[in-house]
Every structure is written in C-alpha cells, then in structure tokens.
Amino acid sequence: MTWFTEARTQQHIIEMAPTLASAYQAFYDSFWQLTSVPASVLELCRLRVAQLHHSDYQWQYQQVDVTIEQRESLSQWNKSPIFSATDKVCLAFTEVYCMDPQSITDGQADAVKSKLGDAGLVALIEALGMFYGMTRVSQLWEL
Amino acid sequence: MSKQPRVSANPVQTGNVVRDSALGLVTETVDPYLRFNYAIWHSGPLTAAEVELARLRNARKVNCVFCKAVRYDIAIEAGLDESKVEQITDDFDQSELSDREKLILSYTDYYLEQPTALTAEFKHQMNEEFSAAEIVHLSMAIMLCNCFSRCAVSLGGMPEHDLPRMQISVPE
Numbered sequence: 001m002t003w004f005t006e007a008r009t010q011q012h013i014i015e016m017a018p019t020l021a022s023a024y025q026a027f028y029d030s031f032w033q034l035t036s037v038p039a040s041v042l043e044l045c046r047l048r049v050a051q052l053h054h055s056d057y058q059w060q061y062q063q064v065d066v067t068i069e070q071r072e073s074l075s076q077w078n079k080s081p082i083f084s085a086t087d088k089v090c091l092a093f094t095e096v097y098c099m100d101p102q103s104i105t106d107g108q109a110d111a112v113k114s115k116l117g118d119a120g121l122v123a124l125i126e127a128l129g130m131f132y133g134m135t136r137v138s139q140l141w142e143l
Numbered sequence: 144m145s146k147q148p149r150v151s152a153n154p155v156q157t158g159n160v161v162r163d164s165a166l167g168l169v170t171e172t173v174d175p176y177l178r179f180n181y182a183i184w185h186s187g188p189l190t191a192a193e194v195e196l197a198r199l200r201n202a203r204k205v206n207c208v209f210c211k212a213v214r215y216d217i218a219i220e221a222g223l224d225e226s227k228v229e230q231i232t233d234d235f236d237q238s239e240l241s242d243r244e245k246l247i248l249s250y251t252d253y254y255l256e257q258p259t260a261l262t263a264e265f266k267h268q269m270n271e272e273f274s275a276a277e278i279v280h281l282s283m284a285i286m287l288c289n290c291f292s293r294c295a296v297s298l299g300g301m302p303e304h305d306l307p308r309m310q311i312s313v314p315e
Contacts (some may be wrong), residue, residue: 003261003266003269003270004269004270004273004278005275009241013275013279014165014279014283015269016275016276016279017181017187017188017276017279017283018189018282019187020179020182020183020186020279020280020283021187021286023175023178023179023181023182023186023270024145024159024283025177026175026179026250027172027174027175027178027179027269029177030171030172030175031172032172033171034169034171034172035171053215085186094147097293100292101296101297102206102296103307104145105145106147106149106299107146109145109149109297109299110149113149113150117148117169118151118165119168119170121149122150122165122166122168122169122294122298123149123169123171123172125293125294125297125298126166126172126176126290126291126294127171128265128293128297129289129290129291129293129294130286130290132289132290132293133285133287134178136254136286137201137254137258137282137283137285139258139259140250140253140258140261140282141256141282142261
C-alpha cells in the first residue's frame with residue numbers, strides 16, 4: 001500500500017490510470033524485444049540503475065534471468081571477469097547516465113556503438129531513461 | 144557535453160519528426176513510444192496544460208534546449224499561456240500559479256531531486272488535490288518527459304544557447 005492507493009505493486013498502481021496502462025506496458029515491453037541490445041545486457045543495466053538508487057523494490061524484481069554471480073558482482077563489474085566486454089561498456093555508460101547525461105563522453109558513446117551499433121546506442125539510452133524513470137517513480141510511490 | 148550528434152538521423156525520411164530522428168533507428172520502440180506519448184497528452188485525467196507544466200519544469204532542470212523551446216499546441220489550447228510558463232522558475236512557490244499547479248511543479252522537483260523525500264504534509268496535500276489516477280498520470284508524464292529530455296542530452300548535438308519558441312503538435 002502506498003500513500004495514495006491501496007494497490008501494492010507498480011503494475012497495479014499503473015492500472016489505476018486505465019487509459020494509460022496498456023500504452024505504458026507496450027512501450028516497456030518493446031525494450032525486451034530489441035534486436036540491437038541483448039535483453040541480458042538491459043537487465044544488468046536495469047539492476048545497476050536500481051543499485052545506484054538504493055531501490056530494493058527494483059532490485060528484487062527480475063525481468064530477465066541473470067546469474068546469481070552476476071547479481072552479486074554487479075557493483076564491482078569493472079573488476080569481474082564474468083561480465084562480457086559488451087556488458088562492461090554498457091554498464092560504464094549506465095553509471096555516467098545516472099549521474100549526469102551531460103557528462104557522457106564521446107569515447108563512452110563510441111564504445112557502446114562499437115558493440116551495439118548506432119541503433120543500439122539509441123536503444124540503450126531510451127531503455128536507461130525508462131529504467132531510471134520507473135525507479136524514481138517507484139521511489140515516489142514508496143514501493 | 145558533445146556538440147556533435149553521436150548518431151545520425153534515420154536515413155529513411157517520413158515527414159514525422161520522431162520517426163525521422165535518431166529514435167527512428169530503433170524500430171521496435173518507436174511506435175510504442177509514439178502511442179504512449181500520445182496517450183499521455185490526450186488520454187489521461189490531467190489536462191494537457193497540467194502535463195505541459197511538468198514537462199517544462201523538467202526541461203528547465205535537465206537543461207534540454209530543444210525541450211525548453213517546444214510548446215505543444217494542445218497545452219496552449221488547454222489554457223497554458225506564456226505568462227504561466229514564465230512563472231516556472233525556482234521561485235514558483237512565490238508565483239501566482241494556483242496551489243494545484245504548484246503541487247505539480249513540486250512533485251516534478253521531488254522526482255528530479257529527491258524521490259524518497261516526500262514529506263507527510265506534501266503527501267496529504269497531493270491526496271487532497273489529486274485522484275490516484277491523476278497521480279499516476281502525473282508520474283508517468285514526468286517519467287516520459289524526463290526519459291526523452293535525458294535522451295536528447297545523451298545523444299549529443301545540443302545547441303549551446305536557447306532556441307526560439309516552437310509551437311508543435313504532439314507527434315503521432
């Protein structure tokens with residue numbers, strides 16, 4: 001239960017606005033169908049956004065399977081051999097994005113493009129906006 | 144911040160401002176984005192003028208030059224004139240905006256700055272003024288506007304100086 005409704009989950013709260021809920025869900029779901037960014041990479045980035053926000057609600061949620069080892073090592077991804085080179089350039093980008101998108105360097109963007117292409121960079125940025133936004137919304141709602 | 148765009152616009156030009164931008168490169172998300180954005184402006188319980196207040200507050204805080212310059216015609220038709228827009232400053236609490244409009248701006252600021260810091264008094268005021276559906280709508284609107292203003296900044300090529308005001312329709 002949050003401060004403005006008795007609904008207890010993000011999905012049930014969003015359904016309080018029925019004229020928006022299906023359009024939101026279709027947009028959210030579209031990220032997990034991307035050909036340019038593997039869903040496992042997106043999930044690692046989503047979880048890193050949750051970590052950086054100290055959002056236990058988003059951290060506990062699982063959209064896509066990642067290994068327990070990856071979850072446990074995520075805060076130290078840059079020192080861990082269990083993350084791929086693609087994972088690492090995307091996680092580096094995620095951290096700067098969360099701090100301040102104006103601080104993203106051309107080198108960081110180029111590193112993502114070298115792995116995922118132009119469409120992949122755009123898709124990753126859009127996805128990060130969604131993850132960042134919904135993490136903050138869940139915090140506003142005290143989930 | 145990079146002055147050069149990091150990605151080229153979609154080479155397939157359609158005449159749609161969103162599809163023709165870099166967002167058009169991501170074919171899986173562009174249609175769902177357009178439908179969700181359209182619903183935010185046309186289908187929610189808040190008026191378009193109220194959504195525009197939150198959008199412009201976000202634009203100014205994120206410093207998205209494009210977002211700051213845009214005015215949606217649907218919001219103007221719903222009553223948001225420039226005299227109100229000029230009051231969306233850091234001193235909006237002292238402005239002549241209504242209490243409801245000030246709550247919209249305060250909620251936007253909480254999202255942007257301290258989403259875990261809502262006070263009991265603020266939550267009470269929100270519950271007195273807005274329905275649950277309106278709070279969800281406002282939250283979704285702020286999230287979407289913030290998502291795409293940060294996207295514009297992240298993609299580079301942002302002008303250094305403010306642009307002239309541009310009145311446009313919500314892309315379909």
